[in-house]
Amino acid sequence: MPSKKTSVIEWIFFNLKFDSGSGLLRDQIVTFDDISAGIAAAGDGLSSKNPANFWKDLTRADMNASWPTSVFAAGYTGADGIGLGPGACFQFVATLEGQEEPFVDVLEYDESLVQTHVLQSLSMPVAKKALGRRDENWLAQVSADLHVVETFFSIFSSRPVQEIAFLQTGIKLRKGEVDAAFSVRDDVGVWLLSAEAKGKNDPIHLPQIRRAAIQFSSTAAATLGAVGVIPFALKIVGNSRIYCVEFEPLSDESSPMVVAAAGVIELSPHVAGIS
Secondary structure, rough: OOOHHHHHHHHHHHHHHEEEEEEEEEEOOEEHHHHHHHHHHOOOOOOOOOHHHHHHHHOOOHHHHHHHHHHOOOOOOOOOOOOOOOEEEEEEEOOOOOOOOOOEEEEEHHHHHHHHHEEEEOOOOOHHHOOOOOOOHHHHHHHHHHOOOHHHHOOOOOOOOOOOEEEEEEEOOOOOOEEEEEEEOOOOOEHHHHHHEEEOOEEEEHHHHHHHHHOOOOHHHOOOOOOEEEEEEEEEEEOOEEEEEEEEEOOOOOOOEEEEEEEEEEEEEEOOOOO
Protein backbone atom coordinates (compact mmCIF):
# COMPACT_ATOMS: atom_id res chain seq x y z
CA MET A 1 0.00 0.00 0.00
CA PRO A 2 1.25 3.53 -0.76
CA SER A 3 2.29 5.55 2.28
CA LYS A 4 2.00 9.25 3.04
CA LYS A 5 5.55 9.53 1.74
CA THR A 6 4.27 8.56 -1.73
CA SER A 7 2.45 11.85 -2.25
CA VAL A 8 5.39 13.79 -0.80
CA ILE A 9 7.84 12.21 -3.26
CA GLU A 10 5.41 12.85 -6.12
CA TRP A 11 5.02 16.52 -5.13
CA ILE A 12 8.80 17.04 -4.86
CA PHE A 13 9.41 15.37 -8.23
CA PHE A 14 6.85 17.30 -10.28
CA ASN A 15 7.03 20.64 -8.45
CA LEU A 16 10.74 20.96 -7.68
CA LYS A 17 12.82 18.63 -9.84
CA PHE A 18 11.18 17.61 -13.11
CA ASP A 19 10.88 19.77 -16.23
CA SER A 20 7.83 18.45 -18.07
CA GLY A 21 8.76 20.39 -21.20
CA SER A 22 12.12 18.72 -21.72
CA GLY A 23 11.31 15.52 -19.82
CA LEU A 24 14.53 15.97 -17.84
CA LEU A 25 15.45 16.71 -14.24
CA ARG A 26 16.46 20.18 -13.21
CA ASP A 27 18.24 18.69 -10.21
CA GLN A 28 18.33 15.06 -9.13
CA ILE A 29 19.29 15.61 -5.46
CA VAL A 30 16.49 15.85 -2.89
CA THR A 31 17.49 17.76 0.24
CA PHE A 32 16.03 17.83 3.73
CA ASP A 33 14.59 21.26 2.90
CA ASP A 34 12.88 19.77 -0.18
CA ILE A 35 11.37 17.07 2.01
CA SER A 36 10.11 19.59 4.54
CA ALA A 37 8.49 21.57 1.71
CA GLY A 38 6.93 18.41 0.30
CA ILE A 39 5.53 17.37 3.67
CA ALA A 40 4.04 20.82 4.18
CA ALA A 41 2.40 20.72 0.74
CA ALA A 42 1.33 17.09 0.41
CA GLY A 43 2.16 15.24 3.62
CA ASP A 44 -1.44 14.89 4.85
CA GLY A 45 -0.41 15.13 8.50
CA LEU A 46 2.98 13.42 8.07
CA SER A 47 5.41 14.63 10.73
CA SER A 48 8.12 16.99 9.51
CA LYS A 49 10.21 16.79 12.69
CA ASN A 50 12.88 14.48 11.29
CA PRO A 51 13.31 14.75 7.50
CA ALA A 52 16.75 13.15 7.87
CA ASN A 53 15.03 9.79 8.40
CA PHE A 54 12.72 10.12 5.38
CA TRP A 55 14.74 7.89 3.04
CA LYS A 56 15.83 5.46 5.76
CA ASP A 57 12.22 4.93 6.81
CA LEU A 58 11.27 4.34 3.18
CA THR A 59 13.83 1.52 2.88
CA ARG A 60 12.22 -0.20 5.88
CA ALA A 61 8.90 -0.57 4.06
CA ASP A 62 7.79 -2.01 0.73
CA MET A 63 9.68 0.44 -1.45
CA ASN A 64 7.99 -0.59 -4.69
CA ALA A 65 4.55 -0.05 -3.15
CA SER A 66 5.56 3.32 -1.68
CA TRP A 67 7.16 4.76 -4.83
CA PRO A 68 4.78 6.95 -6.90
CA THR A 69 3.62 5.22 -10.09
CA SER A 70 3.60 8.61 -11.84
CA VAL A 71 7.31 9.13 -11.09
CA PHE A 72 8.16 5.62 -12.27
CA ALA A 73 6.10 6.20 -15.41
CA ALA A 74 8.16 9.34 -16.05
CA GLY A 75 11.24 7.11 -16.03
CA TYR A 76 12.67 7.65 -12.56
CA THR A 77 13.29 5.71 -9.39
CA GLY A 78 15.17 6.67 -6.23
CA ALA A 79 18.52 6.02 -4.60
CA ASP A 80 20.35 7.06 -1.46
CA GLY A 81 21.85 10.53 -1.63
CA ILE A 82 23.49 10.99 1.76
CA GLY A 83 26.83 12.76 1.31
CA LEU A 84 26.19 13.90 -2.26
CA GLY A 85 25.70 17.51 -1.25
CA PRO A 86 24.70 19.84 1.59
CA GLY A 87 21.58 18.47 3.24
CA ALA A 88 21.21 15.71 0.64
CA CYS A 89 18.80 12.89 1.56
CA PHE A 90 18.06 10.89 -1.60
CA GLN A 91 18.18 11.30 -5.36
CA PHE A 92 16.03 10.63 -8.41
CA VAL A 93 17.78 8.34 -10.89
CA ALA A 94 16.71 7.19 -14.35
CA THR A 95 15.34 3.67 -14.65
CA LEU A 96 16.96 1.09 -16.90
CA GLU A 97 15.44 0.02 -20.18
CA GLY A 98 12.88 -2.72 -19.55
CA GLN A 99 12.88 -2.19 -15.78
CA GLU A 100 9.59 -3.55 -14.46
CA GLU A 101 9.68 -2.18 -10.90
CA PRO A 102 11.10 1.00 -9.36
CA PHE A 103 13.47 -0.93 -7.08
CA VAL A 104 15.27 -4.07 -8.17
CA ASP A 105 18.10 -4.00 -5.60
CA VAL A 106 16.06 -5.86 -2.98
CA LEU A 107 17.00 -9.39 -1.92
CA GLU A 108 13.88 -11.53 -1.61
CA TYR A 109 13.66 -14.37 0.90
CA ASP A 110 12.67 -17.71 -0.64
CA GLU A 111 12.12 -20.37 2.03
CA SER A 112 12.45 -23.19 -0.53
CA LEU A 113 16.03 -22.19 -1.37
CA VAL A 114 17.58 -22.18 2.11
CA GLN A 115 18.22 -24.73 4.83
CA THR A 116 17.41 -24.28 8.53
CA HIS A 117 19.61 -24.96 11.53
CA VAL A 118 18.12 -25.01 15.06
CA LEU A 119 20.11 -23.09 17.68
CA GLN A 120 19.48 -23.23 21.42
CA SER A 121 18.40 -20.08 23.27
CA LEU A 122 18.51 -21.54 26.79
CA SER A 123 21.79 -19.76 27.48
CA MET A 124 20.00 -16.39 27.33
CA PRO A 125 18.63 -15.43 30.77
CA VAL A 126 14.85 -15.44 31.09
CA ALA A 127 15.01 -11.89 32.50
CA LYS A 128 16.76 -10.69 29.35
CA LYS A 129 14.28 -12.50 27.08
CA ALA A 130 11.47 -10.69 28.87
CA LEU A 131 12.87 -7.42 27.48
CA GLY A 132 12.37 -8.64 23.91
CA ARG A 133 10.96 -6.17 21.40
CA ARG A 134 10.57 -5.98 17.64
CA ASP A 135 13.40 -3.70 16.53
CA GLU A 136 16.82 -3.85 14.89
CA ASN A 137 18.77 -3.31 18.11
CA TRP A 138 17.14 -6.33 19.78
CA LEU A 139 17.79 -8.57 16.77
CA ALA A 140 21.42 -7.47 16.75
CA GLN A 141 21.73 -8.04 20.51
CA VAL A 142 20.13 -11.50 20.39
CA SER A 143 22.32 -12.49 17.44
CA ALA A 144 25.42 -11.48 19.37
CA ASP A 145 24.34 -13.15 22.65
CA LEU A 146 23.40 -16.46 21.01
CA HIS A 147 26.30 -16.52 18.52
CA VAL A 148 24.03 -16.55 15.48
CA VAL A 149 26.76 -15.27 13.15
CA GLU A 150 29.29 -17.78 14.47
CA THR A 151 26.79 -20.60 13.98
CA PHE A 152 26.04 -19.45 10.44
CA PHE A 153 29.70 -19.53 9.41
CA SER A 154 30.23 -22.95 10.96
CA ILE A 155 27.16 -24.45 9.23
CA PHE A 156 26.39 -22.59 6.00
CA SER A 157 29.43 -20.64 4.83
CA SER A 158 32.26 -22.03 2.70
CA ARG A 159 34.72 -19.48 4.09
CA PRO A 160 37.44 -21.30 6.11
CA VAL A 161 36.83 -19.35 9.33
CA GLN A 162 39.03 -19.98 12.35
CA GLU A 163 37.61 -17.43 14.77
CA ILE A 164 34.78 -14.90 15.06
CA ALA A 165 34.52 -12.20 17.70
CA PHE A 166 31.66 -9.82 18.37
CA LEU A 167 32.79 -6.18 18.43
CA GLN A 168 29.89 -3.74 18.85
CA THR A 169 26.28 -2.93 17.97
CA GLY A 170 24.90 0.33 16.61
CA ILE A 171 28.02 1.86 15.05
CA LYS A 172 27.10 5.29 13.63
CA LEU A 173 28.95 6.22 10.44
CA ARG A 174 28.93 9.40 8.36
CA LYS A 175 26.74 7.89 5.61
CA GLY A 176 25.18 4.91 7.35
CA GLU A 177 25.11 2.62 10.33
CA VAL A 178 26.40 -0.86 11.15
CA ASP A 179 23.83 -2.67 13.29
CA ALA A 180 26.35 -5.28 14.49
CA ALA A 181 30.08 -5.62 13.83
CA PHE A 182 32.29 -8.70 14.13
CA SER A 183 35.86 -9.68 13.34
CA VAL A 184 36.33 -12.81 11.24
CA ARG A 185 39.66 -14.61 11.00
CA ASP A 186 40.30 -17.00 8.12
CA ASP A 187 43.31 -18.28 6.14
CA VAL A 188 43.80 -14.86 4.54
CA GLY A 189 43.74 -12.77 7.71
CA VAL A 190 41.28 -10.79 9.81
CA TRP A 191 38.17 -9.35 8.18
CA LEU A 192 35.52 -7.06 9.60
CA LEU A 193 31.90 -8.09 9.20
CA SER A 194 29.23 -5.41 8.77
CA ALA A 195 25.80 -6.81 9.69
CA GLU A 196 22.50 -5.14 8.81
CA ALA A 197 19.52 -6.20 10.97
CA LYS A 198 16.04 -6.24 9.45
CA GLY A 199 12.61 -6.88 10.94
CA LYS A 200 10.05 -9.22 9.41
CA ASN A 201 8.45 -6.50 7.28
CA ASP A 202 11.69 -4.74 6.35
CA PRO A 203 13.25 -5.46 2.94
CA ILE A 204 16.90 -6.38 2.54
CA HIS A 205 17.86 -3.28 0.57
CA LEU A 206 21.19 -4.07 -1.09
CA PRO A 207 22.40 -0.46 -1.60
CA GLN A 208 21.94 0.16 2.14
CA ILE A 209 24.07 -2.88 3.02
CA ARG A 210 26.69 -1.89 0.44
CA ARG A 211 26.88 1.69 1.76
CA ALA A 212 27.37 0.57 5.38
CA ALA A 213 30.10 -1.91 4.41
CA ILE A 214 31.96 0.66 2.28
CA GLN A 215 31.72 3.23 5.07
CA PHE A 216 32.92 0.68 7.62
CA SER A 217 35.95 -0.08 5.44
CA SER A 218 37.23 3.48 5.95
CA THR A 219 37.09 3.40 9.76
CA ALA A 220 40.18 3.05 11.92
CA ALA A 221 39.22 -0.52 12.80
CA ALA A 222 39.30 -1.47 9.11
CA THR A 223 42.41 0.44 8.11
CA LEU A 224 44.53 -0.92 10.97
CA GLY A 225 45.31 -4.35 9.60
CA ALA A 226 41.93 -5.68 8.42
CA VAL A 227 41.89 -7.43 5.04
CA GLY A 228 38.50 -5.98 4.14
CA VAL A 229 34.82 -5.92 5.07
CA ILE A 230 32.28 -8.72 4.64
CA PRO A 231 28.70 -7.43 4.14
CA PHE A 232 26.09 -9.44 6.03
CA ALA A 233 22.32 -9.37 6.59
CA LEU A 234 20.13 -10.64 9.44
CA LYS A 235 16.38 -10.67 8.80
CA ILE A 236 13.49 -12.06 10.84
CA VAL A 237 11.38 -14.31 8.62
CA GLY A 238 9.19 -16.03 11.24
CA ASN A 239 8.89 -16.78 14.94
CA SER A 240 12.50 -17.05 16.15
CA ARG A 241 13.63 -17.61 12.54
CA ILE A 242 16.53 -15.45 11.34
CA TYR A 243 17.51 -15.39 7.67
CA CYS A 244 21.27 -14.89 7.44
CA VAL A 245 23.03 -13.82 4.24
CA GLU A 246 26.77 -13.54 3.66
CA PHE A 247 27.88 -11.42 0.70
CA GLU A 248 31.20 -11.41 -1.11
CA PRO A 249 33.53 -8.62 0.10
CA LEU A 250 33.32 -5.36 -1.86
CA SER A 251 36.28 -3.69 -3.54
CA ASP A 252 34.53 -0.33 -4.09
CA GLU A 253 31.10 1.32 -4.25
CA SER A 254 30.44 0.02 -7.76
CA SER A 255 31.00 -3.63 -6.83
CA PRO A 256 27.92 -5.84 -7.25
CA MET A 257 26.31 -7.44 -4.21
CA VAL A 258 26.94 -11.16 -4.67
CA VAL A 259 25.47 -13.70 -2.22
CA ALA A 260 28.17 -16.06 -0.94
CA ALA A 261 25.97 -18.15 1.38
CA ALA A 262 22.55 -18.05 3.04
CA GLY A 263 20.64 -20.01 5.66
CA VAL A 264 18.08 -19.74 8.43
CA ILE A 265 18.92 -19.97 12.13
CA GLU A 266 15.90 -20.99 14.21
CA LEU A 267 16.08 -20.24 17.93
CA SER A 268 14.69 -22.81 20.35
CA PRO A 269 12.88 -22.11 22.59
CA HIS A 270 11.28 -18.98 21.13
CA VAL A 271 12.79 -15.59 21.97
CA ALA A 272 10.29 -12.76 22.41
CA GLY A 273 10.62 -10.01 19.83
CA ILE A 274 12.15 -12.23 17.16
CA SER A 275 8.90 -12.45 15.23
